[in-house]
Amino acid sequence: MTSASPAAPLVLVSHALCPYVQRAAIVLAEKGVPFERRDIDLAHKPDWFLQVSPLGKTPVLLVHGQPVFESAVICEYLDETHAPALHPHDALQRAQHRSWMEFGSAVLNLIGGLYNAPDEAALQARADELTARFTQLESVLGDGPYFGGTAFTMVDAVFGPVFRYFDVLDDLGEFVRWPALPRVGAWRQALASRPSVVQAVRPDYPALLRRFLQARPSALARRVAGSAPAGA
Template sequence: MSAPLVLVSHALCPYVQRAAIVLAEKGVPFERRDIDLADKPSWFLKVSPLGKTPVLLVGDVAIFESAVICEYLDETARPRLHPLSALERARHRSWVEFGSALLNVIGAFYNAADEAALAGRAGEIRARLERLEEALGSGPYFAGQAFSIVDAVFGPVFRYFDVFDSIADFGFWRGLPRVAQWRSALANRPSVADAVRADYPELLRGFLLARQSALARRLRGQLSRQCGPA
């Protein structure tokens, strides 16, 4: 790639992380430019018609939507992260969509208003993870030994659970050895680990605490117990 690349990002956005992981896997140099989505600069609104991150600036050209960005990068830089077979590429793209749908359920989980809704959303997440268990092979990655865009999608998905698991055991992982192995392999992949800032867990906890949700109340209770009486 000859044009300079700028990844316009937000520190907590899992879709930004996808693009950052793919860029890292391909060894493509880029500048990362974080913005505040609560106070979007005017230049950002000009390059992002949907007002969302990520946006990849390729010289003067803006590409938005994470799936489109990842596809563009896979078409223009080596190594290829999609399979060579058209059928396998289609299958991988299907599981990319599955990952996006799982992010929606995760959002519903951390926004659940009460304990009953929280338990219901946890059950939905568990059901999605069970489907993943059925789809995975021997690992360590989705397609075996080769890292793919599906892996770039699920690394950020699993990162949420590092914080969720520190709040309580919601029964996500029992009896899912393949998913657990995949999660661990992705967490230890440098491109995945480096896709967020070092203070990501603290930022995510702050994001959760700011919500009026059952999970936020659990987290506030946990922090209160850790601090002890005044």
């Protein structure tokens, strides 16, 4: 595809590994909204992409060709325009869910810090920070299965892609001490089997992620090189 001209009313301009893209794809799926996914290569950004993405980032949602950028904004737009609502009705609860979405973005930044850590000491420091963040989550989670209880919400759409990283990372080291986090673990499992979460990436996502991790000048890349993929 060489242009931004939309073939469908909604086009999600995407990158195969991007967790922010996954949020939007999950929200679209939860709402049963058909959309066209258009993957781009972020290492070679096409001109049409730079014209619709002022920050040069995925995701961008094209709505009848009109671009909306920033994943949180895309998700909010979709929640305002398509049922079922994925935010609580109560204004305070809704604000709190948005707060935890921001927390999810902070966790994604830590994961980036983990896979870019240049040496084992930095890797361990980032791993400890991640465990601390998941420990905070453990203390706010209820009986589940989802963040706010029985209903799947926007916070779940944010954390599905967060947990997905660990399906690959757990094979490379014990970065997060999951056994001490039973509620987080149960939440992770519930999200891993949610169809919208499963379908937000291509089947070759684990292999693509390993290749991405291995290509970085990092301590983790050396671990990828020395390990076999799960099931191999």
